[in-house]
Amino acid sequence: MHDKKPDTTTQPTGEKPIIIIERDDKDEAATVEVRRVWWKPSWHQLLEVVLLLLLLLLAFAGYRVWGYFHRIGVPISITPEENIEKLKLPARQETAEVVMTSDSILGVALDFYALHGLRATLEFQEPDTADHAVFLYSRSADHTPANEYEGSLVVQGRELQSDRSRLGYMAMLDNQMVIGISRSDMVKDYVAEQGGSFFRQYILVSNGVLPGHFRLHGKVERRAIGRIGDTLYFIATRHQETLWDFADALREYGFSDAIYITGGNDYNYYRSRDGKRHDIADPANYPHTKWAGIIPWLVFRKAE
Numbered sequence: 001m002h003d004k005k006p007d008t009t010t011q012p013t014g015e016k017p018i019i020i021i022e023r024d025d026k027d028e029a030a031t032v033e034v035r036r037v038w039w040k041p042s043w044h045q046l047l048e049v050v051l052l053l054l055l056l057l058l059a060f061a062g063y064r065v066w067g068y069f070h071r072i073g074v075p076i077s078i079t080p081e082e083n084i085e086k087l088k089l090p091a092r093q094e095t096a097e098v099v100m101t102s103d104s105i106l107g108v109a110l111d112f113y114a115l116h117g118l119r120a121t122l123e124f125q126e127p128d129t130a131d132h133a134v135f136l137y138s139r140s141a142d143h144t145p146a147n148e149y150e151g152s153l154v155v156q157g158r159e160l161q162s163d164r165s166r167l168g169y170m171a172m173l174d175n176q177m178v179i180g181i182s183r184s185d186m187v188k189d190y191v192a193e194q195g196g197s198f199f200r201q202y203i204l205v206s207n208g209v210l211p212g213h214f215r216l217h218g219k220v221e222r223r224a225i226g227r228i229g230d231t232l233y234f235i236a237t238r239h240q241e242t243l244w245d246f247a248d249a250l251r252e253y254g255f256s257d258a259i260y261i262t263g264g265n266d267y268n269y270y271r272s273r274d275g276k277r278h279d280i281a282d283p284a285n286y287p288h289t290k291w292a293g294i295i296p297w298l299v300f301r302k303a304e
Contacts (some may be wrong), residue, residue, distance in 0.1 A: 061223075077207035077256045080186040081179045083171065087191065091119070091175035096302035097273035098136050102238075108249035109238040111280075113270055114231055118300040120172040122155045122197040126287050126297055129269065129277060133301050136234060136270040138223060139263035140170070140298040141199040146190040147294050151200030152185070155296060162188075166200040169257030170225055175303040177209045179227055179257055181206040184221075199296065204258040214243040221264030221281075222246040225298075226255040236280060237264070261298075 039051075094117035101112045118135055127134040141161075142150040149161040152169070162185070170179045171187045174198035180187065181203055188198045203211050204224055219240040226233045235258070237246060243260070250258045267285040269277050288295065 030235075066274060067159035074181065074203065074209050074211055076181055076212045077252050078178075078180055080180065080182050080184045083180045083187050084190050086171045086178050087171060087187075087194075087196070089176060091303050092117075094303075095273060096269040098234075098300075100270065100272070100278070103253070105211050105249040105253050106245065108241055108245050109278075110249060110253070111238060112235045113234040113236075115234065115300060116231075117303050118130055119175040119303045120170075120177040120197070120298060120300050122153075122172070122199065123299050124155070124293050124296060126292070126295070127299055129286065132271070132275055134236035134271070134299060135302065136268070136300040137161045138234060138268050138298050140261065140267060141201065143291070143294055149296075152188050152198060153200070153296060154188055154196070154198040156197055157192055157195035159188075159192050164198070166202055168201045168203045168206075168257075169198060170201070170259060170298075171196065171198045175230060179225055179232065179259055181259075191202060201262070202260040204243075205251050205255050206252055206257055206262055208256055210244070210247050210251060214247070216243045216260075218242070223264050224250065224258045225261055226250055226256055226258035228256065234261075234270075 026158065043094065044149075088176050096117035098118075099114040099116065101114070103110055103112070113136060115136065122140060127137050142154045144150065149163070151163050151166040153159070153161040164183050164185070167181055167183055168179070169182070169187060170177065171191050173191050173194055178187075190196075191198045205226070219242055221239070222237045222241050222243065223234045224246070226235055235250065241249075247258070265281055266288065267279070267281045267283055269283075271277055
């Protein structure tokens with residue numbers, strides 16, 4: 001016997017449920033009003049926001065500029081402002097001479113040429129070996145095969161290149177000469193205005209510290225200009241050395257600052273106090289016919 005399904009057609013329907021949704025018009029109006037205040041500030045509020053953003057942008061830009069000139073990876077022993085003041089001083093009264101000494105530091109054999117009573121200039125004519133006014137000369141700035149100079153170069157007041165890619169520099173004015181480490185153009189611009197000379201080269205030592213890396217590799221003869229106290233030295237290796245070993249030996253010897261000089265096996269000479277010429281490297285390589293008139297020679301003569 002099958003169960004019968006209940007007959008729903010005969011059941012009472014009852015009352016239908018009523019759902020009421022209430023809206024608080026006051027709350028909605030208040031919410032809309034708040035949104036209008038947020039998205040439509042007054043003109044002076046907008047101006048304050050714009051000014052604040054501009055100040056933040058200026059502060060960030062200033063920090064970037066400061067970092068570009070000051071965060072160069074090594075400490076600085078002397079500022080550009082201090083070197084400019086040195087260039088203004090009268091020269092010390094010294095006998096014109098180059099004093100040569102030799103030593104071996106950390107296994108690197110070095111010759112040191114202390115410069116006394118001399119003034120420096122940059123010239124495009126290689127000095128004559130018979131010129132008794134010249135006490136020492138060497139290369140200075142590098143150049144490309146296309147005759148473009150690498151690093152800033154000013155020759156007797158004439159700016160030939162402006163390039164801060166190399167942070168070491170040497171500046172010459174009248175009877176004063178300085179070296180330093182900086183990305184600033186203050187010293188370059190000053191000597192250019194005063195008719196002096198200036199060139200840039202790679203850092204070897206800055207305030208007794210080596211840079212984190214060197215761009216030149218391999219073993220070749222090396223040259224440098226270094227400073228101990230107020231005395232400048234021309235330095236040459238006697239054998240082929242890596243740039244790191246050369247720089248580390250200079251730091252160990254006591255150089256506060258040192259910058260690289262290209263042409264490690266080029267011929268040049270120096271004169272002792274008696275005026276006698278002493279050859280550096282092979283005199284058979286004199287004169288330098290290749291790149292004649294292009295090479296800026298760093299020439300040291302008796303201070304006037």
